[in-house]
Amino acid sequence: MKLFHQLLVAPAALGLLAPVAANATELNINGVSDYAASGEQVTSITQFSDVYPTDWAYQALSNLIERYGCVAGYPNGTYRGNRAMTRFEAAALLNACLDRVTEVTDELKRLMKEFEKELAILKGRVDGLEARVGELEATQFSTTTKLKGKTTFVIGAVNGGGDDDAADAYNASYGATTFNYDQRLVLNTSFTGKDKLLTRLRTGNFTKGSNAFGGSGVNLTALDVATDSAGGGGANNNVIIDRLYYKFPVGNEFTVIAGAVARNTESIALWPSKYNKGGAKILDWTSLMGTSGVYNKETGQLIGAYWQQKVKKGDNNLSVSINYVADDKDGNNSNPNEGGFMTSNSEASIMAQLGYGGPRWGLAFGYRYGQCDSGNGLRRGTSFAKDNNWNNSCFDANGVRRGSSTNSYALNAYWAPEDPGFIPSISLGWGLNTVSSNDKVEGSPVTTQSWMAGLKWDDVFLKGNDLGFAVGQPTFATALKGGDTPYDGNYVFELYYNFQVTDNIAVTPALFYLSRPEGQDTQAFGNGRGYDGQFNVFGGLVQTTFKF
Structure with a gap:
């Protein structure tokens, strides 16, 4: 999850920390509204008409879509990858990805509860192994x-x-x-x-x-x-x-x-x-x-x-x-x-x-x-x-x-x-x-x-x-x-x-x-x-x- 968080937060942070070029006078409210309200999750990079395999970020974008499903586009089927991100757009993207994180977290909680006994046994074995390794290191x-x-x-x-x-x-x-x-x-x-x-x-x-x-x-x-x-x-x-x-x-x-x-x-x-x-x-x-x-x-x-x-x-x-x-x-x-x-x-x-x-x-x-x-x-x-x-x-x-x-x-x-x-x-x-x-x-x-x-x-x-x-x-x-x-x-x-x-x-x-x-x-x-x-x-x- 660490790598996922880094990939997720990086573009959002860049948008949030961007110069105040994205102020109210420059903001396309209608475009942001379209972006946030699209509601349809992209499942394949081929759904974007303006993204090509020759683009430098093609593989990274493909991985985010296929692995995590937290990339959204515009209703007209475009991604507009060369366009500067506004703070509202960053918030919309971050919100979509956090929904996916919540789903994964709930699934992990369910699995942890189901295998609670096995995890406890495994933890005990790991603790015992660490103790033995420590003893060996001390007496080697x-x-x-x-x-x-x-x-x-x-x-x-x-x-x-x-x-x-x-x-x-x-x-x-x-x-x-x-x-x-x-x-x-x-x-x-x-x-x-x-x-x-x-x-x-x-x-x-x-x-x-x-x-x-x-x-x-x-x-x-x-x-x-x-x-x-x-x-x-x-x-x-x-x-x-x-x-x-x-x-x-x-x-x-x-x-x-x-x-x-x-x-x-x-x-x-x-x-x-x-x-x-x-x-x-x-x-x-x-x-x-x-x-x-x-x-x-x-x-x-x-x-x-x-x-x-x-x-x-x-x-x-x-x-x-x-x-x-x-x-x-x-x-x-x-x-x-x-x-x-x-x-x-x-x-x-x-x-x-x-x-x-x-x-x-x-x-x-x-x-x-x-x-x-x-x-x-x-x-x-x-x-x-x-x-x-x-x-x-x-x-x-x-x-x-x-x-x-x-x-x-x-x-x-x-x-x-x-x-x-x-x-x-x-x-x-x-x-x-x-x-x-x-x-x-x-x-x-x-x-x-x-x-x-x-x-x-x-x-x-x-x-x-x-x-x-x-x-x-x-x-x-x-x-x-x-x-x-x-x-x-x-x-x-x-x-x-x-x-x-x-x-x-x-x-x-x-x-x-x-x-x-x-x-x-x-x-x-x-x-x-x-x-x-x-x-x-x-x-x-x-x-x-x-x-x-």
Whole structure:
């Protein structure tokens, strides 16, 4: 009614406030009399012979007639829209419209009386809702920050097999069943609705040096969720900040990321795999799409950006990502001879990715340059391939500076069926890594490779449940300095079933098998019989995840 009143009162007020040009000497009494006494209500604008669709107020006049029925004309069928309104004419028009207002008001009163009980109930609910909203506003955590949590329990064990001496030695140190946890609390803060300041608190008891699922004994048994927050191999269960970064858009297609504790794999526009996206993550290596040389989870002081083409929802888009991250223990060191940000001793990684993908399929080419001593290096692989990253340290045994670096390349692709069923999504990855140094040791790897194929079935048995299977070869040596043939092959098999108990609770039993995780170093477990030594690891676990 407010809009109606404004439309109604405006012309009347203009007439009432008009200059005294409409005085008695100028007043056409006969015309006013005709106007006021017409008595016939106009129901269509077509009844006016002098109003045309080209008139600037045609639509407004039409709305007043059809919606409110309070526009009157002259008995001769004219409206005379260009004529100045006299005060008497304004009074006549106002009187006609007030009659319509009275009719509407009476109708509203009747309806209000008829629905009196329902309106009372509705008012009570609204009052209750306002009270609850007021209470929430008074006790809410923050107007800009949301808290998300993820708790993971892992119960399981590993068992070494193969040559008796090797298996017995491994099981004596790592064969016990363990019960571990990982706890993450994420604070997402937005100041504009499009930016994000992320702070993550994390704690866990996958103790380094003594827990197989933390990567002790054989690095390939490490789980994706494993964290040791003791800061020194103890069991102190300290709470640490393991993510702290700010992400904000620049224009419609660019995003910039800067953080004091950020990760390179979380600063790219496209994750080119379907294997455990939205499902479970078990082994750390399979969670990295089998190309851990590029996607090595380097974490520290980071700056990065990515461009992502804007397309319609559901369409594939092109993206380009690049980031620089200095290793966390070096990027905040003021001594340029030991660390610093963007220095020769930052132990930094520079990663770039060119991707093209969407919901159904996608592919990406990734590249990472690793500075000497770069923290995570090749991340996961055979013990032989990862042994000290084979001369990728910044200084030799005499403390002399040397040129050393790694170059890693990755090709990844995925495809998913339109409807979940018997056909799984397919994720493929292949990686190539080179280590350059001016004094490499004879027999050390100069080239390593890796590959993985992952299959994931959605909605298995019940909607929301996933079945995953992966096979591949983690980073293994394919060429040695001096031209010798490497014997570094090893296969990984992983199988999991993700049972979604509720929207917030998932239980995931999983099995994995490492055929030869020591690679060429297996000779150390083979009673001196050279490269024919046998050593494998079988693991089983139940992973329970709570999200809130």
